[in-house]
Amino acid sequence: xxxxxxxxxxxxxxxxxxxxxxxxxxxxxxxxxxxxxxxxxxxxxxxxxxxxxxxxxxxxxxxxxxxxxxxxxxxxxxxxxxxxxxxxxxxxxxxxxxxxxxxxxxxxxxxxxxxxxxxxxxxxxxxxxxxxxxxxxxxxxxxxxxxxxxxxxxxxxxxxxxxxxxxxxxxxxxxxxxxxxxxxxxxxxxxxxxxxxxxxxxxxxxxxxxxxxxxxxxxxxxxxxxxxxxxxxxxxxxxxxxxxxxxxxxxxxxxxxxxxxxxxxxxxxxxxxxxxxxxxxxxxxxxxxxxxxxxxxxxxxxxxxxxxxxxxxxxxxxxxxxxxxxxxxxxxxxxxxxxxxxxxxxxxxxxxxxxxxxxxxxxxxxxxxxxxxxxxxxxxxxxxxxxxxxxxxxxxxxxxxxxxxxxxxxxxxxxxxxxxxxxxxx
Numbered sequence: 472x473x474x475x476x477x478x479x480x481x482x483x484x485x486x487x488x489x490x491x492x493x494x495x496x497x498x499x500x501x502x503x504x505x506x507x508x509x510x511x512x513x514x515x516x517x518x519x520x521x522x523x524x525x526x527x528x529x530x531x532x533x534x535x536x537x538x539x540x541x542x543x544x545x546x547x548x549x550x551x552x553x554x555x556x557x558x559x560x561x562x563x564x565x566x567x568x569x570x571x572x573x574x575x576x577x578x579x580x581x582x583x584x585x586x587x588x589x590x591x592x593x594x595x596x597x598x599x600x601x602x603x604x605x606x607x608x609x610x611x612x613x614x615x616x617x618x619x620x621x622x623x624x625x626x627x628x629x630x631x632x633x634x635x636x637x638x639x640x641x642x643x644x645x646x647x648x649x650x651x652x653x654x655x656x657x658x659x660x661x662x663x664x665x666x667x668x669x670x671x672x673x674x675x676x677x678x679x680x681x682x683x684x685x686x687x688x689x690x691x692x693x694x695x696x697x698x699x700x701x702x703x704x705x706x707x708x709x710x711x712x713x714x715x716x717x718x719x720x721x722x723x724x725x726x727x728x729x730x731x732x733x734x735x736x737x738x739x740x741x742x743x744x745x746x747x748x749x750x751x752x753x754x755x756x757x758x759x760x761x762x763x764x765x766x767x768x769x770x771x772x773x774x775x776x777x778x779x780x781x782x783x784x785x786x787x788x789x790x791x792x793x794x795x796x797x798x799x800x801x802x803x804x805x806x807x808x809x810x811x812x813x814x815x816x817x818x819x820x821x822x823x824x825x826x827x828x829x830x831x832x833x834x835x836x837x838x839x840x841x842x843x844x845x846x847x848x849x850x851x852x853x854x855x856x857x858x859x860x861x862x863x864x865x866x867x868x869x870x871x872x873x874x875x876x877x878x879x880x881x882x883x884x885x886x887x888x889x890x891x892x893x894x895x896x897x
Contacts, residue, residue: 491564492523504528522857537571725819780813
Protein backbone atom coordinates (compact mmCIF):
# COMPACT_ATOMS: atom_id res chain seq x y z
CA UNK A 472 0.00 0.00 0.00
CA UNK A 473 1.24 3.48 -0.88
CA UNK A 474 -0.01 6.89 0.11
CA UNK A 475 0.97 10.48 -0.54
CA UNK A 476 1.61 13.61 1.54
CA UNK A 477 2.01 16.56 -0.79
CA UNK A 478 4.47 15.43 -3.48
CA UNK A 479 5.93 12.54 -1.47
CA UNK A 480 5.02 8.93 -2.05
CA UNK A 481 5.97 6.27 0.47
CA UNK A 482 5.33 2.67 1.41
CA UNK A 483 3.03 2.12 4.39
CA UNK A 484 3.03 -1.68 4.52
CA UNK A 485 5.04 -1.77 7.76
CA UNK A 486 2.83 -1.42 10.82
CA UNK A 487 3.49 0.75 13.88
CA UNK A 488 2.93 0.26 17.61
CA UNK A 489 2.37 3.37 19.75
CA UNK A 490 3.21 2.80 23.42
CA UNK A 491 1.14 5.08 25.64
CA UNK A 492 -2.44 6.15 24.89
CA UNK A 493 -2.54 9.52 26.67
CA UNK A 494 -3.23 12.68 24.67
CA UNK A 495 0.38 12.45 23.45
CA UNK A 496 -0.17 8.90 22.23
CA UNK A 497 -3.37 10.04 20.55
CA UNK A 498 -1.32 12.62 18.64
CA UNK A 499 1.15 9.95 17.53
CA UNK A 500 -1.64 7.63 16.35
CA UNK A 501 -3.24 10.44 14.34
CA UNK A 502 0.09 11.49 12.80
CA UNK A 503 0.64 7.96 11.48
CA UNK A 504 -2.92 6.80 10.91
CA UNK A 505 -3.80 9.79 8.74
CA UNK A 506 -1.02 8.70 6.37
CA UNK A 507 -2.56 5.24 5.91
CA UNK A 508 -0.21 3.43 8.31
CA UNK A 509 -1.72 0.61 10.36
CA UNK A 510 -1.38 1.56 14.04
CA UNK A 511 -1.87 -0.45 17.23
CA UNK A 512 -1.81 1.37 20.56
CA UNK A 513 -1.00 0.02 24.01
CA UNK A 514 -1.17 1.33 27.55
CA UNK A 515 -1.39 0.00 31.09
CA UNK A 516 -4.56 1.73 32.26
CA UNK A 517 -7.66 -0.46 32.39
CA UNK A 518 -9.74 1.57 34.88
CA UNK A 519 -9.62 4.87 32.97
CA UNK A 520 -8.35 4.30 29.43
CA UNK A 521 -6.50 7.19 27.83
CA UNK A 522 -8.09 9.12 24.95
CA UNK A 523 -6.04 7.18 22.40
CA UNK A 524 -8.23 4.14 23.11
CA UNK A 525 -11.11 5.98 21.41
CA UNK A 526 -9.29 7.03 18.25
CA UNK A 527 -10.33 5.78 14.84
CA UNK A 528 -6.67 5.81 13.84
CA UNK A 529 -5.53 2.90 16.00
CA UNK A 530 -6.65 -0.32 17.64
CA UNK A 531 -5.74 -0.07 21.31
CA UNK A 532 -5.30 -2.69 24.02
CA UNK A 533 -4.21 -2.82 27.65
CA UNK A 534 -0.66 -4.15 28.08
CA UNK A 535 1.60 -5.18 31.00
CA UNK A 536 3.26 -2.46 33.06
CA UNK A 537 6.68 -1.52 31.58
CA UNK A 538 8.09 -0.70 35.04
CA UNK A 539 6.84 -3.66 37.07
CA UNK A 540 6.29 -6.29 34.35
CA UNK A 541 8.92 -5.60 31.68
CA UNK A 542 9.50 -9.26 30.71
CA UNK A 543 5.76 -9.80 30.38
CA UNK A 544 5.56 -6.73 28.16
CA UNK A 545 8.36 -8.02 25.91
CA UNK A 546 6.48 -11.28 25.44
CA UNK A 547 3.16 -9.45 24.96
CA UNK A 548 4.49 -7.18 22.22
CA UNK A 549 6.25 -10.04 20.48
CA UNK A 550 3.00 -12.01 20.37
CA UNK A 551 1.25 -8.97 18.87
CA UNK A 552 3.62 -9.08 15.91
CA UNK A 553 3.07 -12.77 15.32
CA UNK A 554 5.21 -15.13 13.28
CA UNK A 555 5.58 -12.95 10.20
CA UNK A 556 8.99 -11.76 9.06
CA UNK A 557 7.88 -8.12 8.79
CA UNK A 558 9.22 -5.97 11.62
CA UNK A 559 7.06 -3.29 13.28
CA UNK A 560 7.98 0.32 14.12
CA UNK A 561 7.87 1.05 17.88
CA UNK A 562 7.11 4.59 19.06
CA UNK A 563 7.14 5.42 22.82
CA UNK A 564 5.07 8.41 23.99
CA UNK A 565 5.87 8.28 27.71
CA UNK A 566 9.13 8.13 29.67
CA UNK A 567 8.28 4.72 31.15
CA UNK A 568 7.91 3.21 27.71
CA UNK A 569 11.04 4.96 26.43
CA UNK A 570 13.08 3.47 29.26
CA UNK A 571 11.51 0.07 28.67
CA UNK A 572 12.54 0.14 24.99
CA UNK A 573 16.06 1.25 25.84
CA UNK A 574 16.57 -1.37 28.55
CA UNK A 575 15.14 -4.22 26.48
CA UNK A 576 16.34 -3.19 23.03
CA UNK A 577 18.30 -6.41 22.49
CA UNK A 578 15.23 -8.59 23.20
CA UNK A 579 13.02 -6.44 20.98
CA UNK A 580 15.39 -6.01 18.03
CA UNK A 581 14.31 -9.23 16.29
CA UNK A 582 10.73 -8.03 15.82
CA UNK A 583 10.84 -4.25 16.05
CA UNK A 584 12.34 -1.16 14.47
CA UNK A 585 13.49 1.54 16.92
CA UNK A 586 15.61 4.68 16.83
CA UNK A 587 17.21 5.15 20.24
CA UNK A 588 20.28 6.85 21.73
CA UNK A 589 22.85 4.77 23.58
CA UNK A 590 21.68 3.12 26.80
CA UNK A 591 23.80 5.46 28.91
CA UNK A 592 22.40 8.58 27.23
CA UNK A 593 18.85 7.21 27.50
CA UNK A 594 19.21 6.69 31.26
CA UNK A 595 20.73 10.14 31.70
CA UNK A 596 17.97 12.00 29.88
CA UNK A 597 15.18 10.85 32.19
CA UNK A 598 17.23 11.50 35.33
CA UNK A 599 17.25 15.25 36.00
CA UNK A 600 20.58 15.23 37.81
CA UNK A 601 22.32 13.36 35.00
CA UNK A 602 20.56 15.53 32.42
CA UNK A 603 22.01 18.69 33.95
CA UNK A 604 25.42 17.04 34.20
CA UNK A 605 25.20 16.35 30.46
CA UNK A 606 24.17 19.96 29.87
CA UNK A 607 27.11 21.26 31.93
CA UNK A 608 29.56 19.04 30.06
CA UNK A 609 28.29 20.28 26.70
CA UNK A 610 27.95 23.99 27.40
CA UNK A 611 24.14 24.14 27.53
CA UNK A 612 22.89 26.65 30.14
CA UNK A 613 20.46 25.51 32.84
CA UNK A 614 19.25 27.03 36.13
CA UNK A 615 21.68 26.99 39.06
CA UNK A 616 21.03 23.62 40.72
CA UNK A 617 21.93 21.75 43.92
CA UNK A 618 21.57 18.06 44.65
CA UNK A 619 21.11 17.48 48.40
CA UNK A 620 20.61 13.83 49.28
CA UNK A 621 19.90 14.27 53.00
CA UNK A 622 18.26 16.82 55.26
CA UNK A 623 21.67 17.95 56.52
CA UNK A 624 22.77 18.59 52.94
CA UNK A 625 19.56 20.57 52.37
CA UNK A 626 20.44 22.67 55.43
CA UNK A 627 23.85 23.34 53.91
CA UNK A 628 22.44 24.76 50.66
CA UNK A 629 19.36 26.63 51.91
CA UNK A 630 21.15 29.97 52.20
CA UNK A 631 22.96 29.54 48.86
CA UNK A 632 19.69 29.35 46.96
CA UNK A 633 18.07 32.32 45.29
CA UNK A 634 14.37 32.38 46.18
CA UNK A 635 11.89 31.51 44.92
CA UNK A 636 13.40 28.09 44.30
CA UNK A 637 12.03 24.94 42.70
CA UNK A 638 12.25 21.36 43.97
CA UNK A 639 11.99 18.77 41.22
CA UNK A 640 12.46 14.99 41.17
CA UNK A 641 15.23 13.10 39.43
CA UNK A 642 12.65 10.81 37.79
CA UNK A 643 9.44 12.57 36.80
CA UNK A 644 7.47 9.45 35.82
CA UNK A 645 7.84 7.94 39.31
CA UNK A 646 7.09 11.29 40.99
CA UNK A 647 3.79 11.62 39.13
CA UNK A 648 2.59 8.29 40.47
CA UNK A 649 2.94 9.54 44.07
CA UNK A 650 2.39 13.33 43.85
CA UNK A 651 -0.08 13.51 40.96
CA UNK A 652 0.30 14.07 37.26
CA UNK A 653 -0.11 17.84 37.04
CA UNK A 654 2.78 18.94 39.30
CA UNK A 655 6.35 18.78 38.03
CA UNK A 656 7.67 19.87 41.42
CA UNK A 657 7.26 22.37 44.26
CA UNK A 658 7.91 26.10 44.13
CA UNK A 659 9.16 27.39 47.49
CA UNK A 660 9.44 31.03 48.56
CA UNK A 661 11.78 30.91 51.57
CA UNK A 662 14.44 28.81 53.31
CA UNK A 663 11.91 27.52 55.86
CA UNK A 664 9.43 26.48 53.17
CA UNK A 665 12.24 24.81 51.23
CA UNK A 666 13.31 22.74 54.24
CA UNK A 667 9.73 21.71 55.06
CA UNK A 668 8.99 20.66 51.49
CA UNK A 669 12.33 18.93 51.04
CA UNK A 670 11.74 16.87 54.19
CA UNK A 671 8.39 15.80 52.73
CA UNK A 672 10.12 14.77 49.50
CA UNK A 673 12.83 12.86 51.36
CA UNK A 674 10.19 11.03 53.39
CA UNK A 675 8.51 9.95 50.14
CA UNK A 676 11.70 8.24 48.99
CA UNK A 677 12.10 10.32 45.82
CA UNK A 678 15.58 11.76 45.19
CA UNK A 679 15.19 15.40 44.20
CA UNK A 680 17.19 18.48 43.33
CA UNK A 681 16.55 22.15 43.99
CA UNK A 682 17.29 24.99 41.62
CA UNK A 683 16.85 28.72 41.50
CA UNK A 684 13.50 29.55 39.92
CA UNK A 685 13.70 31.75 36.83
CA UNK A 686 11.29 34.55 37.70
CA UNK A 687 10.58 35.63 34.11
CA UNK A 688 6.85 35.43 33.27
CA UNK A 689 5.37 32.10 32.18
CA UNK A 690 5.23 33.33 28.58
CA UNK A 691 9.03 33.18 28.59
CA UNK A 692 8.67 29.39 28.47
CA UNK A 693 9.65 27.77 25.19
CA UNK A 694 9.82 24.28 23.78
CA UNK A 695 11.60 22.75 20.80
CA UNK A 696 10.63 19.52 19.04
CA UNK A 697 13.00 17.81 16.66
CA UNK A 698 13.85 14.52 15.00
CA UNK A 699 17.40 13.16 14.80
CA UNK A 700 17.80 10.42 12.21
CA UNK A 701 19.69 7.17 12.71
CA UNK A 702 22.65 8.82 10.94
CA UNK A 703 22.57 11.80 13.33
CA UNK A 704 21.00 14.40 11.02
CA UNK A 705 18.37 16.74 12.43
CA UNK A 706 15.61 16.40 9.83
CA UNK A 707 13.12 18.78 11.40
CA UNK A 708 12.94 21.24 14.28
CA UNK A 709 9.92 23.20 15.48
CA UNK A 710 10.14 25.87 18.24
CA UNK A 711 7.17 27.42 20.01
CA UNK A 712 6.27 29.74 22.85
CA UNK A 713 4.40 28.08 25.69
CA UNK A 714 2.12 31.01 26.46
CA UNK A 715 0.38 29.40 29.44
CA UNK A 716 0.64 26.22 31.46
CA UNK A 717 -1.29 24.61 34.28
CA UNK A 718 -0.57 24.75 37.14
CA UNK A 719 1.06 28.09 36.24
CA UNK A 720 4.29 27.58 38.18
CA UNK A 721 4.92 23.90 37.67
CA UNK A 722 2.57 22.32 35.17
CA UNK A 723 2.22 21.33 31.53
CA UNK A 724 1.51 23.51 28.53
CA UNK A 725 -2.07 24.63 27.89
CA UNK A 726 -1.55 27.19 25.08
CA UNK A 727 1.35 27.22 22.61
CA UNK A 728 2.15 29.28 19.51
CA UNK A 729 4.55 28.25 16.75
CA UNK A 730 7.28 30.77 15.98
CA UNK A 731 10.64 31.23 14.33
CA UNK A 732 13.49 31.02 16.81
CA UNK A 733 16.84 30.18 15.15
CA UNK A 734 18.73 30.58 18.43
CA UNK A 735 16.60 27.97 20.17
CA UNK A 736 16.89 25.58 17.21
CA UNK A 737 20.67 25.97 17.21
CA UNK A 738 20.82 25.42 20.99
CA UNK A 739 18.74 22.23 20.88
CA UNK A 740 20.45 20.88 17.77
CA UNK A 741 23.90 21.39 19.29
CA UNK A 742 22.92 19.67 22.53
CA UNK A 743 21.32 16.65 20.83
CA UNK A 744 24.23 16.15 18.46
CA UNK A 745 26.85 16.63 21.18
CA UNK A 746 25.36 13.80 23.28
CA UNK A 747 24.72 11.50 20.32
CA UNK A 748 20.95 11.61 20.65
CA UNK A 749 18.74 9.71 18.19
CA UNK A 750 14.97 9.81 17.69
CA UNK A 751 12.18 12.24 18.54
CA UNK A 752 13.02 14.81 21.23
CA UNK A 753 11.24 17.61 23.04
CA UNK A 754 13.34 20.17 24.92
CA UNK A 755 11.84 22.70 27.35
CA UNK A 756 13.49 26.04 28.12
CA UNK A 757 12.88 29.25 29.98
CA UNK A 758 14.38 32.57 28.93
CA UNK A 759 16.24 34.08 31.89
CA UNK A 760 15.96 37.85 31.52
CA UNK A 761 18.85 38.41 33.92
CA UNK A 762 21.41 37.14 31.41
CA UNK A 763 19.12 36.74 28.35
CA UNK A 764 19.94 33.05 28.00
CA UNK A 765 17.65 30.14 27.24
CA UNK A 766 18.01 27.77 30.21
CA UNK A 767 17.28 24.08 29.69
CA UNK A 768 14.57 22.87 32.08
CA UNK A 769 13.71 19.42 30.77
CA UNK A 770 14.33 16.90 28.00
CA UNK A 771 11.60 14.58 26.74
CA UNK A 772 13.02 11.65 24.72
CA UNK A 773 9.72 11.26 22.90
CA UNK A 774 6.83 13.20 21.42
CA UNK A 775 5.47 16.11 23.47
CA UNK A 776 1.87 16.96 24.32
CA UNK A 777 1.62 19.87 21.86
CA UNK A 778 3.29 18.11 18.92
CA UNK A 779 -0.02 18.01 17.10
CA UNK A 780 0.89 21.62 16.29
CA UNK A 781 4.28 20.48 14.96
CA UNK A 782 2.56 18.08 12.55
CA UNK A 783 -0.04 20.70 11.58
CA UNK A 784 2.81 23.01 10.56
CA UNK A 785 4.25 20.34 8.25
CA UNK A 786 6.83 18.65 10.51
CA UNK A 787 5.31 15.25 11.22
CA UNK A 788 7.81 13.75 13.67
CA UNK A 789 6.24 10.27 14.00
CA UNK A 790 6.10 9.99 10.21
CA UNK A 791 9.74 11.10 9.94
CA UNK A 792 10.75 8.36 12.36
CA UNK A 793 8.61 5.80 10.51
CA UNK A 794 10.18 6.67 7.15
CA UNK A 795 13.68 6.71 8.62
CA UNK A 796 13.25 3.29 10.24
CA UNK A 797 11.79 1.78 7.07
CA UNK A 798 14.72 3.09 4.99
CA UNK A 799 12.59 5.55 3.00
CA UNK A 800 14.86 8.57 3.58
CA UNK A 801 12.51 11.29 4.85
CA UNK A 802 13.20 14.73 3.44
CA UNK A 803 14.32 17.44 5.90
CA UNK A 804 11.66 20.00 6.80
CA UNK A 805 13.06 23.51 7.29
CA UNK A 806 10.06 25.74 6.59
CA UNK A 807 6.79 26.08 8.50
CA UNK A 808 4.10 28.71 9.05
CA UNK A 809 4.32 31.02 12.06
CA UNK A 810 1.59 31.95 14.49
CA UNK A 811 -0.50 28.75 14.51
CA UNK A 812 -1.82 27.97 17.99
CA UNK A 813 -2.31 24.75 19.94
CA UNK A 814 -4.81 24.61 22.82
CA UNK A 815 -5.80 22.32 25.65
CA UNK A 816 -9.14 23.98 26.37
CA UNK A 817 -9.96 22.79 29.88
CA UNK A 818 -6.41 23.02 31.15
CA UNK A 819 -6.11 26.54 29.75
CA UNK A 820 -9.37 27.52 31.42
CA UNK A 821 -7.93 26.49 34.79
CA UNK A 822 -4.78 28.46 34.00
CA UNK A 823 -6.93 31.47 33.07
CA UNK A 824 -8.81 31.22 36.40
CA UNK A 825 -5.52 31.47 38.26
CA UNK A 826 -4.44 34.62 36.43
CA UNK A 827 -7.94 36.13 36.38
CA UNK A 828 -8.38 35.81 40.13
CA UNK A 829 -5.04 37.60 40.59
CA UNK A 830 -6.27 40.40 38.32
CA UNK A 831 -3.70 39.60 35.61
CA UNK A 832 -5.92 38.35 32.76
CA UNK A 833 -9.42 39.44 31.78
CA UNK A 834 -12.08 37.42 29.96
CA UNK A 835 -11.75 39.43 26.76
CA UNK A 836 -7.97 39.08 26.59
CA UNK A 837 -8.23 35.36 27.37
CA UNK A 838 -10.83 34.75 24.64
CA UNK A 839 -8.78 36.77 22.15
CA UNK A 840 -5.75 34.58 22.88
CA UNK A 841 -7.77 31.51 21.86
CA UNK A 842 -8.98 32.85 18.51
CA UNK A 843 -6.03 31.53 16.50
CA UNK A 844 -6.20 28.00 17.89
CA UNK A 845 -6.05 25.51 15.04
CA UNK A 846 -4.93 22.37 16.82
CA UNK A 847 -6.31 20.93 20.04
CA UNK A 848 -5.13 18.45 22.64
CA UNK A 849 -8.13 16.20 22.03
CA UNK A 850 -10.50 17.57 19.42
CA UNK A 851 -10.15 16.79 15.71
CA UNK A 852 -12.91 16.95 13.09
CA UNK A 853 -11.79 13.68 11.53
CA UNK A 854 -11.46 11.90 14.90
CA UNK A 855 -14.03 13.36 17.33
CA UNK A 856 -14.67 10.45 19.70
CA UNK A 857 -11.65 10.95 22.04
CA UNK A 858 -12.79 14.53 22.66
CA UNK A 859 -16.46 13.62 23.06
CA UNK A 860 -15.78 10.88 25.60
CA UNK A 861 -13.15 12.81 27.59
CA UNK A 862 -15.24 15.99 27.66
CA UNK A 863 -18.54 14.21 28.34
CA UNK A 864 -19.99 15.25 24.98
CA UNK A 865 -19.37 18.91 25.80
CA UNK A 866 -20.95 18.93 29.25
CA UNK A 867 -17.53 19.56 30.83
CA UNK A 868 -17.61 23.04 29.29
CA UNK A 869 -20.52 23.93 31.53
CA UNK A 870 -17.90 24.76 34.16
CA UNK A 871 -16.55 27.55 31.96
CA UNK A 872 -20.00 29.04 31.41
CA UNK A 873 -20.88 28.75 35.13
CA UNK A 874 -17.64 30.50 36.10
CA UNK A 875 -18.23 33.33 33.63
CA UNK A 876 -21.80 33.88 34.87
CA UNK A 877 -20.70 33.80 38.50
CA UNK A 878 -17.88 36.28 37.85
CA UNK A 879 -20.18 38.61 35.92
CA UNK A 880 -22.77 38.63 38.70
CA UNK A 881 -20.06 39.22 41.29
CA UNK A 882 -18.72 42.22 39.35
CA UNK A 883 -22.21 43.71 38.93
CA UNK A 884 -22.88 43.30 42.64
CA UNK A 885 -19.65 45.06 43.53
CA UNK A 886 -20.39 47.87 41.09
CA UNK A 887 -23.82 48.51 42.63
CA UNK A 888 -22.70 48.26 46.27
CA UNK A 889 -22.33 51.70 47.95
CA UNK A 890 -18.76 52.71 48.53
CA UNK A 891 -19.56 53.73 52.13
CA UNK A 892 -22.44 52.90 54.46
CA UNK A 893 -25.34 55.36 54.61
CA UNK A 894 -26.14 57.00 57.92
CA UNK A 895 -29.71 57.38 59.16
CA UNK A 896 -30.67 60.76 60.61
CA UNK A 897 -33.46 61.28 63.08
